[in-house]
Amino acid sequence: MLETIKLTSEFWSRYQEVVSKNVIPYQWQALNDQLPDAEPSHAVKNFEIAAGLAEGEYYGEVFQDSDVAKWIETVAYSLREYPNQELSERVDRLIEIIGQAQEEDGYLNTYYQLKHPEYKWANLRDNHELYCAGHFIEAAVAYYQSTGKRQLLSIMEKFVELIQQTFGSEAGKRHGYPGHEEIELALLRMYDVTDNPMHLELAKYFIEERGKAPNYFEGEKEERQGKDLTWNDDNHINFGLGYEYQQAHLPIRQQEQAVGHAVRAVYYYTAVADLAKKIGDQSLTETVKRLWQDIVERQMYITGGIGSSAIGESFTCHHDLPNDTMYCETCASVGLAFFANKMQQLELSGEYGDIFEKLIYNGTISGMNLTGDRFFYVNPLEINQFQKHRKDQEHVLYERQKWLKTACCPPNLARFIASLDRYILSEETETITIHQYISCEYQSQGFSLTLQSDLPWNGAIRLTIKSKEVVKKAIRLRIPEWTKETVQIYVNQQSKTLPIEQGYVTLEESWQNQDTITLEFDMSPKLIYANQQVIENIGKVAIQKGPVIYCLEELDNGADLARLYVEELADVETQELPSLYQGKALTFTGYRMAGNSTKMYHDKGVTFEKTALTAVPYYAWGNRGYGEMRVWLNKY
Known part of the structure; x- marks a missing residue:
């Protein structure tokens, strides 16, 4: 799919160009501490030190490695549209450094390698080892798919082998799982490329082990007693939110409500939806549908933002959606878009495309300014004259920042924008389904499809078939919720009246060269x-x-x-x-x-x-x- 869609949308091409020409070099400067008057990152330097190529000490948050991974993933997507030999060589050199930093047994995490080598896997609850691994797995898959280069994928396959030897239900292995979900969805992406059943089984283990009694994090805490792990403060565990914070309060099939840290939650649910699809598990399907509905019907802002509390960056309770004290982290909106995409693959429903569309035009790109060099972590729905005087609202900012100490959001948004072509349409044996009306050119076997759209400003959509032979495929079109009562559909200028089923209309035709489909959506405010x-x-x-x-x-x-x-x-x-x-x-x-x-x-x-x-x-x-x-x- 990545090689067959070329995005041509004026709106999104500009955003992708901003990512390629502005965001990627800007974030490279940030990762190398080259931005004046900005929070230092030191992320690349940490790898150079771990590889023995530089002197110094670790600096940054425990998850600093993940910023490097997301930058590589962004570059991987961007290189498809904007080839750049110098940038490609820079990434290859960085991957070489990462490979040199990797230990003989496959372990790779610069925080522990440089700061606490004696405490690897000792604090899964807080310290993001598996989270960082997950982001590097995603980067490795994306870079391999975009360039055909396997070096980073091989590095991560070796690391995953070590993780599989360390974690599992067997005697002698740790019966644990990450405090911050990410590796689960990453392993499933890796499985799509490698077809290695170990990657599927390890993802399944992490998903299903979470929340079982006795709670792993309680045992982990007891194991740490008496050891010199002073960076961990058990007196302030999870901001008082309990293990709901990590969605570890119950096994997944027993969970009724989206709780805890919003980003962790939607990353987890994304993986659950993907696993349910891959193994055909109906109980997981029902669970994830229940959690989806809980979010979008009771805990989501009109912009698609989620996470209404700054305490724990978390969900609170149903319909608690304050506009001026909210959190709505950029990463949470990106994560909800991932979740929507996997739900869309799990079952056909226009609702998932509607929410995805809401997110891409509102709650995600609000996290970056229009030139790609200033960023929000928190996305408020209200800025008023009192917030700057309130200590309890210090998280709400008027102005996007040059960089952030916790810098997960800028590279997360960049990789999402750069990969947007992955979410426009899908093709099955007998059907092409249009999920998003983003202008593109799609090349399939024996025919091509051109989609022309000026969304979000104009509701006129045009699809054109090009083929030397008759194409016998149904074309399924999502009818957005905001226009469904007034949509007009034409095939070769002939009006069609079609039923809307599960948010889509289906055109059963034998398509010939230059056949057109036109839709006119009502864009009235x-x-x-x-x-x-x-x-x-x-x-x-x-x-x-x-x-x-x-x-x-x-x-x-x-x-x-x-x-x-x-x-x-x-x-x-x-x-x-x-x-x-x-x-x-x-x-x-x-x-x-x-x-x-x-x-x-x-x-x-x-x-x-x-x-x-x-x-x-x-x-x-x-x-x-x-x-x-x-x-x-x-x-x-």
């Missing part, structure tokens, strides 16, 4: 209401046009955004904003509350004045200056 149990949004509305969620910024609308009200969107006009590149603003008439008393509390009532309002795409906020911002607006 609309007001969106939240479930009434989301108490923060009672009496409020959000604005959506196509898949894009909009917000108001102080720059366009003045201060005190909380005093602004929206009635209807009857007079909406679209405004080009060159400073937002392709971003299009919406202008319309609203109301501003006018105060009539200087007293703190009074009985004088309020008045409203008509005012012109401007809304911009949420993903683009904070690119033209800094000030207040909000997604949810008062309903007049």
Whole structure:
């Protein structure tokens, strides 16, 4: 699939070009401590020290290695579209260093190799050994698929052999699993390439062992007693969230609700969905469907963000979705997109494509500015004048940062954008299914398909078949939730009326050269209401046009955004904003509350004045200056 799709979308090609020309070199500088006035990374230097090529000590978080892995994975995807000999040689040299750093038995983790070699595998709960391994497995698979080079894949196969010898249900092995899930989904990706049953079985073991009694992390803690493991503080375990924090409170099939650290959760559920598909396990399928519904129906923001609490970067409870204290980590949105993709492969339902679409146009790319050199870890839905004065909201920032001490989000978003062509469509024996309307050229055996789309700004979609022979394949098209009541479909300019089944329509035709399919989606702006149990949004509305969620910024609308009200969107006009590149603003008439008393509390009532309002795409906020911002607006 990676070699057969060429992405041609104006919107996404610009993003991929930004990743290739700006983000990849910028992050290489960050990984090598070359960014002035930015948090040092030292990640590459750690490998050079472990390889015996440099002197020094380990620096960084326990998961610092993973930043290098995600950078390699991003480069792997980018090289397909933007070949670069110098960059390719740089990665090959880095892989050589990684190979030199690997120990004879296959072990590879610079934190433990340089800082605590005597305590390998002693703190799976906190210290990310298997998490880092997972990211390097993903990088190795991606680099092999994109370039055909096996060196990093061979390094990781050797490491996985050691992990398999160390962990398992057999006597003498550790009956443990990672505190931060990642290796599970990575092993399943590796299995797709290697067809090695050990990789499948090891992923299955880690998935199914989690949460069994007695809890492994409790035994691990007891094992550490009396040892000099001073970097671990058991007095503050999991931010008071218990083993729900790692989704290790119950075996997977008994879990009813998405809990704990949001990124860990969706990485885990992604692997569970993939495993359920691969082994045909109905109980895992039912479990993961239940957890999916719990997230998207009760714990997800309108932007696709998840994780409503800064404490533990976690889920809290149903319908608790505050806009100004939320977390919505960029990695969590990327992880939810991975989860949606695997659910889509597990069963056909347009809902998964709808959520994936929501994520790519809102909750993911908001984590990076439009030029690819500033990043958010937290993605707020409201910025107000009080947050900067509150210690409990220090995690909420007005301004994207040059780099981050915990730098998982920038490379995670970069690898996701660079790999977006993997998620557009799928082909089976008798069917091609279009999941995302992103312009591309798809080359299959004996025919090609061109998809033309100007989403997210225009709802006109066109597909063209090119073939010398008649193509006997059904074409299945997702009908987005935001347009499904008004979609129009034409085949060779002839109108078609088709039933929508599971979010898709299916065209059963014998296709000939230059046959076309045209869809016209309704792109009218609309007001969106939240479930009434989301108490923060009672009496409020959000604005959506196509898949894009909009917000108001102080720059366009003045201060005190909380005093602004929206009635209807009857007079909406679209405004080009060159400073937002392709971003299009919406202008319309609203109301501003006018105060009539200087007293703190009074009985004088309020008045409203008509005012012109401007809304911009949420993903683009904070690119033209800094000030207040909000997604949810008062309903007049």
